[in-house]
Structures are given as C-alpha cells and as structure tokens.
Amino acid sequence: MGTRLTELSVRRDVRAWVTAHWDPSMSLRSWRELLVDAGWAVPSWPERWYGKGMPAWADDVVSREIRRGGAVSSIPSGLAGPTILEQGPDHTRERFLRPLLTGAEVWCQLFSEPSAGSDLAGLTATAVLDGDEWVVNGQKVWNTSAHHADLGMLVARTDWDVPKHQGITYFVLPMRQPGVEVRPLRQMNDHASFNEVFLTDARIPKDWVVGEVNQGWTAALATLAHERRWRALVSLRVEGIDPGRARDEALAEALEAAKVYSWYPQRAGRADLVVDHARAAGRTADPVVRQEISRLLCMQRASEWTAERAQAARKLGRPPGAEGSIGKLALSNVARQAADVHSLIAGAGGLLAGVDPAAPLGGVLAEILISVPAQSIAGGTDEIQHNVLGERVLGLPREPDPTRGMPYRDARNR
Numbered sequence: 001m002g003t004r005l006t007e008l009s010v011r012r013d014v015r016a017w018v019t020a021h022w023d024p025s026m027s028l029r030s031w032r033e034l035l036v037d038a039g040w041a042v043p044s045w046p047e048r049w050y051g052k053g054m055p056a057w058a059d060d061v062v063s064r065e066i067r068r069g070g071a072v073s074s075i076p077s078g079l080a081g082p083t084i085l086e087q088g089p090d091h092t093r094e095r096f097l098r099p100l101l102t103g104a105e106v107w108c109q110l111f112s113e114p115s116a117g118s119d120l121a122g123l124t125a126t127a128v129l130d131g132d133e134w135v136v137n138g139q140k141v142w143n144t145s146a147h148h149a150d151l152g153m154l155v156a157r158t159d160w161d162v163p164k165h166q167g168i169t170y171f172v173l174p175m176r177q178p179g180v181e182v183r184p185l186r187q188m189n190d191h192a193s194f195n196e197v198f199l200t201d202a203r204i205p206k207d208w209v210v211g212e213v214n215q216g217w218t219a220a221l222a223t224l225a226h227e228r229r230w231r232a233l234v235s236l237r238v239e240g241i242d243p244g245r246a247r248d249e250a251l252a253e254a255l256e257a258a259k260v261y262s263w264y265p266q267r268a269g270r271a272d273l274v275v276d277h278a279r280a281a282g283r284t285a286d287p288v289v290r291q292e293i294s295r296l297l298c299m300q301r302a303s304e305w306t307a308e309r310a311q312a313a314r315k316l317g318r319p320p321g322a323e324g325s326i327g328k329l330a331l332s333n334v335a336r337q338a339a340d341v342h343s344l345i346a347g348a349g350g351l352l353a354g355v356d357p358a359a360p361l362g363g364v365l366a367e368i369l370i371s372v373p374a375q376s377i378a379g380g381t382d383e384i385q386h387n388v389l390g391e392r393v394l395g396l397p398r399e400p401d402p403t404r405g406m407p408y409r410d411a412r413n414r
C-alpha cells in the first residue's frame with residue numbers, strides 16, 4: 001500500500017468497494033466469497049491469505065463501514081482462523097482459511113477431556129499414524145457447538161515417550177464421520193451448548209496437522225491466548241442492512257448460532273439490569289443496595305477500560321499479553337458481584353424460574369444465578385489465571401511438578 005493509511009482513507013475505500021459490489025439479492029455465501037476474495041473480510045490478514053496487510057485496527061473499522069453501507073459484514077474468524085494463520089503450514093492455510101471466512105465450514109474446539117481440563121497437557125486422546133491417515137481414539141468433553149460443526153480443532157497425544165507437553169499434535173478433525181460420536185450435555189440452566197465427543201478409530205488425513213507433529217502445544221497455546229480475548233459475538237441486529245436474500249440468510253444464521261450462545265449475556269451477570277431491577281423492587285433507598293451497586297459499576301467500568309487498553313495494544317500490533325488473564329479475571333469478578341447484587345435486591349424470590357409469573361426480571365434472574373459460575377471456568381478457570389499472572393507477570397516460582405521432564409507414559413503411572 002503506497003499511501004499512508006488513515007481510518008478515513010480505509011473507510012472511503014471499503015465504502016466505494018461496497019457500493020460497487022453489494023447486491024442484497026445475492027446469497028450470503030456469494031457475498032462472503034466476494035468479501036474474502038477482495039481482502040475485506042479480515043483486512044489485517046496478509047494479502048496472500050485473504051487480507052490486505054492492514055494494521056489490526058482496520059478490522060473493526062471495515063466491519064462497521066460495511067454495515068453502514070447497508071451490507072452484511074463478515075463473520076468473525078473465531079479461534080481456528082488466527083491459529084492456522086499464525087501456525088500454518090501453508091497447505092493448511094490453503095485448505096482451511098477461505099471456507100472458514102466464507103462460513104462454508106463451521107468449527108468447534110476439541111481440547112478438554114474428562115481428566116484434562118486445567119491440566120490440558122495431561123490429555124490422553126491418542127492419534128497413531130496408519131498409512132496416509134491418523135487414527136484417533138479417546139474422549140473430549142465440554143465442546144461448544146460440536147453438534148453442528150464440520151471441523152474440530154483437536155489436540156491428541158502422538159508420542160507417550162517424551163515429557164507431556166512435547167508429545168502432543170494439533171489436528172483438524174473432520175467431524176462428520178462414523179468414528180466421531182457427539183452427545184449433547186443438558187446444563188442446569190436448561191440450555192445444551194456443550195457436548196461430549198467420543199472418538200473411536202476416527203480418521204484424519206496425514207497432513208491435516210496445524211504447526212508440526214509433536215509440537216501441538218505451541219499451537220494450542222496460540223488458540224488459548226486468542227480464546228481469552230475472544231467474545232462469542234452473535235449479532236441479531238439487521239437494522240440498516242438492505243432487505244434481501246443475503247440479509248435473510250445472515251439473520252437465519254445468527255438465530256441458529258444464538259441458540260448456543262443465548263445465555264452468555266446472563267453468564268456475564270447482567271450488570272446492565274441492576275439499576276432497573278433495584279428501581280422495580282423499590283430498593284433504591286437502601287444504603288447497602290446502593291453501595292453494592294456502585295461497587296459493581298466501578299468494577300465493571302474498570303474491566304471495560306482494561307479491555308479497551310488491551311484492544312488499543314492489539315491495534316498497535318502487540319501480541320496478546322497478561323491483559324488477557326487480567327481481563328478474564330475481571331469479567332468473572334464483575335459477573336459474581338452482579339449476581340450477588342441481583343440476589344440482594346430480589347432475596348429468595350430470585351430463584352423463581354421464568355414459568356412463575358412472580359419471577360423477578362421475567363425469570364432472567366434465575367438464569368443469571370445459575371449461569372454465572374460458567375464465567376469463571378470457560379477458557380481457563382480463575383485459579384489458572386491467577387497462576388499465569390503469578391508466574392509470568394509477578395515472576396513467582398512455578399508450581400511444583402514432581403513429574404516434570406519425565407516421559408508422559410511414566411508420569412501417568414506414578
């Protein structure tokens with residue numbers, strides 16, 4: 001790009017492109033293919049990989065401008081996109097990035113196992129090379145969206161005779177095959193966002209490996225770093241988008257995705273509802289309620305500023321750092337405080353479920369109270385974030401591990 005990029009110049013360029021190419025009667029897939037091929041889906045990606053080599057700030061600017069032009073913006077590149085872009089190799093970038101950006105292939109994350117969550121490197125699902133294919137056996141759990149995914153980001157053990165972090169490989173698993181059985185899990189908030197995934201002689205083409213064989217821990221860390229700053233954003237807003245086939249298909253897609261994520265706002269505690277809740281319950285004059293509301297709003301504001309600081313650092317092209325762990329902990333603290341304040345206002349009646357006409361906030365409160373604990377677990381628990389900060393930011397000694405350096409086969413048998 002010869003001329004200096006400014007927000008104004010980027011907006012002008014993308015708007016001109018949208019004006020020339022947007023046709024609301026085209027299919028959503030065709031529109032996304034145009035966006036991807038023109039480099040506007042993720043403009044911060046390199047030109048060779050469907051981007052325009054622009055700074056990171058351009059992604060938001062472009063996405064907003066496309067909507068302002070009355071068009072449907074691109075889908076988020078999720079966790080698989082940036083991981084494959086960073087880790088490669090080229091043939092995986094060639095095979096997977098474009099269909100991910102056009103929405104032709106939906107992904108899920110197959111990391112956690114029944115006895116390997118926080119200690120993810122302790123995983124035991126095993127892949128063995130058999131001719132031109134890897135054969136995988138094991139079990140994964142808590143896998144969001146696995147029930148409608150085409151591909152899974154899978155970490156599996158490929159060498160048991162080296163220390164546990166060294167014998168792991170990061171694969172792309174084709175989900176629609178006989179060796180993959182997906183069983184939905186019903187949660188206590190009555191949603192079913194997660195699944196158990198059973199792998200029995202599941203097959204993976206030999207070269208569907210992200211990064212290198214036995215070096216999958218590095219790629220997994222890249223995914224986890226993105227996860228700590230990623231939000232599952234599902235926009236159901238279509239105001240301002242020109243009516244037509246592309247808009248209808250985008251709305252249908254968002255509604256389907258929202259089934260999985262509809263309780264995520266409740267999981268965050270719904271701090272936005274506390275003042276109205278206190279007013280409706282006639283508790284705004286109670287000094288304890290007032291104090292706890294202001295404590296919550298201060299925490300929430302500080303958390304937003306931390307997120308903005310992290311976003312500003314990303315826009316300057318800095319890699320994800322400690323602010324991912326700090327931000328994630330802040331979200332957990334805000335969610336817990338919000339649930340406490342809602343409970344303080346509602347009392348025991350807060351437990352009434354939505355079917356009861358007396359349920360506070362039409363039953364949303366009950367959903368908040370049973371969804372908030374998930375905030376401190378997903379993407380790494382609070383305790384793990386404390387460990388990360390203690391070791392990597394404060395320089396405290398590492399957690400003792402008597403099996404460190406041992407071949408994993410021996411470490412498991414100790």
Ligand SMILES: Cc1cc2nc3c(=O)[nH]c(=O)nc-3n(C[C@H](O)[C@H](O)[C@H](O)COP(=O)(O)OP(=O)(O)OC[C@H]3O[C@@H](n4cnc5c(N)ncnc54)[C@H](O)[C@@H]3O)c2cc1C
Pocket residue numbers: 108109110111112113114115116117118119141142143144145374375377378379380381382383384387399
């Ligand atoms: C909403 C949600 C979505 C999820 N989506 C996915 C997904 O799509 N794909 C996927 O693979 N997984 C997913 N998970 C799983 C998630 O990554 C794990 O639940 C998480 O890593 C914790 O692992 P665990 O449940 O096995 O708990 P454990 O690791 O067994 O932890 C149990 C308790 O022990 C504590 N603990 C463990 N180790 C330490 C330590 N070293 N120091 C101090 N305390 C410790 C933990 O903090 C926790 O309180 C999801 C989870 C949630 C809640």
